[in-house]
Amino acid sequence: MSPPIIPSRIPLSDDLGLGIKDSPARGVNKDGTFNVRRLGLPRFRSYELYHHLITMGGFRFMALILLGYLLTNVLFAAIYLGVGMENFVRPSGNGLLDRTLDAFFFSAQTLTTVGYGHISPKSHLASAVAALESLLGLLSFAFATGLLYGRFSRPHAQIRFSQKGLVAPYKDITGFMFRFVNRRSNQLIEAEATVSLSLHDADTNTRRFMNLPLERSKISLFPTNWTVVHPIDETSPLYNLHDTDLRMAQAEFIVLVKAFDDTFSQTICQRTSYTADEILWGVRFKPMSTFGKDGRMEVDVDLLDAVEALTG
Amino acid sequence: MSPPIIPSRIPLSDDLGLGIKDSPARGVNKDGTFNVRRLGLPRFRSYELYHHLITMGGFRFMALILLGYLLTNVLFAAIYLGVGMENFVRPSGNGLLDRTLDAFFFSAQTLTTVGYGHISPKSHLASAVAALESLLGLLSFAFATGLLYGRFSRPHAQIRFSQKGLVAPYKDITGFMFRFVNRRSNQLIEAEATVSLSLHDADTNTRRFMNLPLERSKISLFPTNWTVVHPIDETSPLYNLHDTDLRMAQAEFIVLVKAFDDTFSQTICQRTSYTADEILWGVRFKPMSTFGKDGRMEVDVDLLDAVEALTG
C-alpha cells in the first residue's frame, strides 16, 4: 500500500469544483477545458447558437454563411416558382431552367437588397413575398454583423504553456516549474498564476486537492515569458517524492493563468494541466531571451519547450 | 410568544438593501428578482426601451420587428396615397386596391433599400418622401443590428438552483444546503456564493438579516455542480431550530452567486431564495456525477433536484 502521499499538515484547499470522487482520467484537459461530460444540458437555445457561431473556426463559419445564403435562395426560388414566374418581369426564356434560375437570382437580388430591377415582381403576391424576403435579408445581415463583431472582439488569449512541466534545480533545492508565453502582439499586465495539485489518496479512494505555494504568483507586466516555480522545500507536498510516486498517485497539476489585456480592457484566463506523465526530471529549461545587437531584449517563443540536460 | 430566534451574539450583517420593516411576503423571488414594486419610475426613456427590447423573449421580439415593418409600410403607403399615385411610375392598374398595394410595396422596397425601380417616384414630392423613408429604413436596421448584437452578447447566465434547500447531515452535524449547476456549455471560473438568512423578530416586529458562514464560499473552477453548505454548529443561528421554528420566524434564505465567464470576459450573477416552505428535512441530495466507461466524469444536470430519504 502506498504511503499517505498528502501529509496531514497540508490543509485541504478548495477542490476546484471537480468533486472528490476519484477517477483515472485527468480533471482538466491539455487545452484547459474541463474533462467532464455534461448530460441534460438544454439544446437549441439562441444563446447557445450564438456561442457556437462565435467560437467556431473561421472557415466553417464562412462556409456556413455561404451555405445559408444558398439555401435561403433555394427556398425562396421554390416559393417564387410556386407563385409562378408569370408574376415577374424577367429577361430569360420560359424553359424550366430559365424560370428556376431567374427565380433564384431574383431571390439573391432581393435578399442582398441589390435589386437591379431587370427581374421584378409584376403581381402583388410576388411583391409581398419579395417584401418579406428583403426584410429577412436585412435582419440576417444585421445578425451577421453582430456575429462578425462578436467573433473578433471576444477575448483571444494566446497564452501558450510549455508542453511539459519540470522538476528541476531551483536555488539550492528543486522546484516544480513550467513556463508560458504570450503569443499575441498585445500587451498583458498583472498576470497571475495559480497551481493546484490533485492526488489520488489510496486509503480513501478519493482525490485530494491542494494549492501549491509559488515563488511568485503575480507579475505587474508580462511582456515575454514567465517561468512559474513551486519550490519543493520541506513544506511542499512534493518533498522527497519521485517520478514513480507521482505516477502511482495519479498526480495532476492544474494551472490557471489570468491577465489583463489593456488593448481591449478585458480580463483573460487560460488553463492547462500536467499529469505525472507530462513531468520531465533531470533537465532544465533553455533560456528563451537574448539581447540583440541594439541591446534590446529578444524573446524567441519557438524556444518555449526547449530543455537541456543537467550537467554535473 | 416566540423565543428570540436571532441570538444576540450574532452580529447583524448588512440588510441587503431590503429595509428592516417586516412583511409577510418573500424578499427575493424564486427567479432572483426583488419582490418589490417600484412606483414613480420614469417611463418612455430610450434606455428603458432598449433594456426592454434586449431582454424580451425571442418570439415577441421577432413579432415586434415584423409588426413594426408592417406598420411603417402602412404609414408610408398612406402618405404616398395622399401624395397621389399618379406621381409614380408603376406597373398596376388604377383601382384603389392596385394603387394601395403599389404604394405599400413601393414603401417596402424603399424601406429595405431593395429599390427594384419598376415602381419609382416620378415627381419631386414623391422622391422627397422616398428619400426620407430610405433614411429611416437604414437607421431602423442600424438600430436592429445593435439590438440583435445586444441581445446575444449580454450575459446569459444559466445557473439553475435546486428547487429546495435541505437541512441534511453534514460530517458529524447537519447543515443547510442547496446545490446548483451551470446549464450552459461555457466554462465558468471563480464561482462565489453568499447566503443570507432573513428572520422575523416578533419582539420588534421587524425583519433581521445575517450572513451565514459557508463550508466554502469560493471555488476556482466550476465545471459541474456545487453543493453549498452552511454547517449548523453551535455558532449557527439555525442551531437547535426545527422546521416549525423556521416557519414561525418566516425564514428566508437569500442566495447570491457570482462567477466569471471567460468566453465573454464577463462577470455573471444569479440570485434565488428559499423560504421555510421550500426547505426539506430528513432527505439528502442524490449524487449527480458518475464515471463513464472511458473513466471521464459525467454530470447529469437533470438530477439537480433528486433527493433520497436518509437511511438508518
Added chain:
Amino acid sequence: MSPPIIPSRIPLSDDLGLGIKDSPARGVNKDGTFNVRRLGLPRFRSYELYHHLITMGGFRFMALILLGYLLTNVLFAAIYLGVGMENFVRPSGNGLLDRTLDAFFFSAQTLTTVGYGHISPKSHLASAVAALESLLGLLSFAFATGLLYGRFSRPHAQIRFSQKGLVAPYKDITGFMFRFVNRRSNQLIEAEATVSLSLHDADTNTRRFMNLPLERSKISLFPTNWTVVHPIDETSPLYNLHDTDLRMAQAEFIVLVKAFDDTFSQTICQRTSYTADEILWGVRFKPMSTFGKDGRMEVDVDLLDAVEALTG
C-alpha cells in the same frame, strides 16, 4: 477667526485629486461632474467626436443625422450638377429646379443604396462619383450603427440622490444623511457609497479633505432606496458643529456611489455633492416604502425628497 474645524486627530485622507488650494466654488457639481475648467485639451480627435456623439441628447443626435444626410446630398447634388445632368438618364425636365432636384434625389438614392434606377448615371464620370457616394453611404451607416449601439449599450446609471442632505436624529445621536434610489428597472447589486467632507481651513487658507465613516458603506442587493448615514459621534469632524459652522467653513460633502448592473455586466458610478447650503437641519426623511395589499413592498421614488419636521 474660526476655530480649527478639522481636529488634528482626524488624519487627512486623500484629497480626491481636487488639489488643496482653496476656492469659494464647489469642487463637484450637483450632477456629479467636476467643477473644473480644463484648458489646452486637444480638440477634433476622433475619439472625442465619438464620445460627444454617444453622450449628446437623443433629439440633437437625430437632428444631427438628418442634417448630415441633407448636407451630404446637397454636396453631391452640387457635384452632379457640376458634372452635368446630361450625364444622367432622368425623368424630369431641363429647368434648373428639375435638374437640381433630380441631382439631389439621385444622390439620396445612391447614398442610401436604394438605387431605383429611374435616375441613373449615363457617363463613366457620373458613375465614378456615384460609386464613391455609395461607398460613403455604406460607411456612414456602418458608423451610425456603431453610434446607435454605443449610445444604448453604454452605462445608463439612473441613481438619483435626494436634493438635500440632512443632519437628523440617528439612534441616540445625530447623523449626516442623504438617500438615493435607482430610477431604472434594472437590478443593481453590491452598491457602495463613499462620502468625503471638504472644509476650508482659515489658518492656512487651504481646503482639507477627509473621508467620513459610514454606518454602512456597502449593501449586497440594492432593490430600492438606501439612506446613507454618517453617525456624528465624538470621533466625527462634525461633532458639535452647527449650521453656521459648516457655512463658515464652506463645507462640501462629496459623494461617490458604485454598483454592479448585472443586466449589462457593468460597473456603474454616480457622484454628487452637498454644500452647506444644501443641508437641512431639524427635519427627517419620510419613509418611501409601504406594503401593498398583497403584502409586497412598494417603493415610491417620487418621495425621494420628502422630509417631515421633527416632533417633540
Added chain:
Amino acid sequence: MSPPIIPSRIPLSDDLGLGIKDSPARGVNKDGTFNVRRLGLPRFRSYELYHHLITMGGFRFMALILLGYLLTNVLFAAIYLGVGMENFVRPSGNGLLDRTLDAFFFSAQTLTTVGYGHISPKSHLASAVAALESLLGLLSFAFATGLLYGRFSRPHAQIRFSQKGLVAPYKDITGFMFRFVNRRSNQLIEAEATVSLSLHDADTNTRRFMNLPLERSKISLFPTNWTVVHPIDETSPLYNLHDTDLRMAQAEFIVLVKAFDDTFSQTICQRTSYTADEILWGVRFKPMSTFGKDGRMEVDVDLLDAVEALTG
C-alpha cells in the same frame, strides 16, 4: 567599483516580468510599450488582423478601405470581362474602355448593393457572379461596421505624463516625482499609480527591481493633474544618491497608472518610464491650476512639463 546601490534591507519586489539579465537598453519605452522584440509570433491570424485594423491610424484605415473597395471592384470587373460583357444589359459602347468601365461600375453598384439596374446581368452566369459579389459586399460592410465600432469603443486613455521626472523638495526632504494629466474630457475615477525602480547591480551584472513607496498611491476622483511623489527618506533606495549614481546604475523608473473610465465602464491603463537621463535635479514643477474669475478651478494641461528653478 560602485557601491551596492540596492541596500540589502530593501526586499526585492517582483521583477515585472522583465527578467533579471541585464541590458543597457531601457525596459519600457517612453510610450509605455515593452522594449522587447518577440520572435516566432504567429502571423496572419484573424484576431491579429482585427487587432491591427482597430489600432492603426485613422487616415491609414480610411485609405485601406478605399483601396480594398478599388481592388475588389478591379477584381470583379476582370471576372465580368472574362465572362464577357455581352452577358450584360449596359448603356455604353463596345470599345475596350467602355466595356471595362461598365464592368467596373457594375461591380461597384453590386458590391454596395445600390443596384440601379441600368447595367444588369443578362445571362445566368453573370447573375451568379453578381450574386456572390453582393453577398461579399454585405459581409464586407458588416465587417467594416464591426471595425468602426471596435475602433471607437476600445479604451482611448489619454493620460499624458510629464516628459521628465524630478528630484525636488518635498516637505522637509526631497522626493522623486512626476505628474500626469487626463487629456480627454471624460471623467476618470479611482486612479492608481505604481512606480518601480530598476537598477543595474554591478556585483552580479544583473538588474534588480523594487517598488517605490508613494506618498499616495490612489485617488478617488481624477479631474485634473496628479503629482506622484516617492519621498526620499532614510528607507528609500534613493537616499543619498546623486545624479551620477543613477546614471552609473542605469536607473529606470517604471510607471503604471490605472483608472476607471465611467463613461465607458472600462478600466484603462497607461505606462511610461524615466531613465536617469530623463530626471531633472534642482527644479520644481510650476503649478498647473489657477482660479478663474468665477472662482472655478482652471487647469492648463499645456503646463504639464513646466518647471522652474529652485530659489534660495
